[in-house]
Amino acid sequence: MAIGPDFFKDVYDVVRLVPFGRVTSYGAIAAYLGAKSGARMVGYAMNAAHAELPYVPAHRVVNRNGMLSGKHHFGSPDAMQILLEKEGIKVENDQVLDFEKVFWDPNLHLSL
DNA sequence: CAAGTGACTACAG
DNA sequence: ACTGTAGCCACTT
Numbered sequence: 752m753a754i755g756p757d758f759f760k761d762v763y764d765v766v767r768l769v770p771f772g773r774v775t776s777y778g779a780i781a782a783y784l785g786a787k788s789g790a791r792m793v794g795y796a797m798n799a800a801h802a803e804l805p806y807v808p809a810h811r812v813v814n815r816n817g818m819l820s821g822k823h824h825f826g827s828p829d830a831m832q833i834l835l836e837k838e839g840i841k842v843e844n845d846q847v848l849d850f851e852k853v854f855w856d857p858n859l860h861l862s863l
Numbered sequence: 864c865a866a867g868t869g870a871c872t873a874c875a876g
Numbered sequence: 877a878c879t880g881t882a883g884c885c886a887c888t889t
Contacts, residue, residue, distance in 0.1 A: 789884080
């Protein structure tokens with residue numbers, strides 16, 4: 752995987768590669784794509800992800816603290832948490848529990 | 864064209 | 877440890 756002309760698409764690809772029951776962070780994705788300071792761009796990409804097909808599991812992407820910073824961008828404020836819990840990820844107070852255990856870093860599991 | 868905004872992070876106080 | 881400030885980049889107004 753390399754940085755393509757379509758940054759958003761690359762972001763979506765990585766997000767789709769996140770295994771079931773795992774989560775990753777904006778910064779990790781940005782780093783994997785080489786956009787070292789592009790965490791905000793990843794977030795911006797997620798802003799448009801809802802319209803992307805196939806479906807992009809944006810609920811598996813949280814900020815570096817494991818907090819559900821983007822829950823308000825889902826249809827319902829609780830949709831993100833519901834989806835995560837459905838995958839076996841425990842969420843409390845808009846924050847992923849055992850974040851370190853469910854965290855999935857593309858830099859460690861994917862090859863560039 | 865300049866200024867504001869945000870699904871982020873890192874560093875400083 | 878907690879809170880505030882400042883870079884960051886694309887997009888909107």
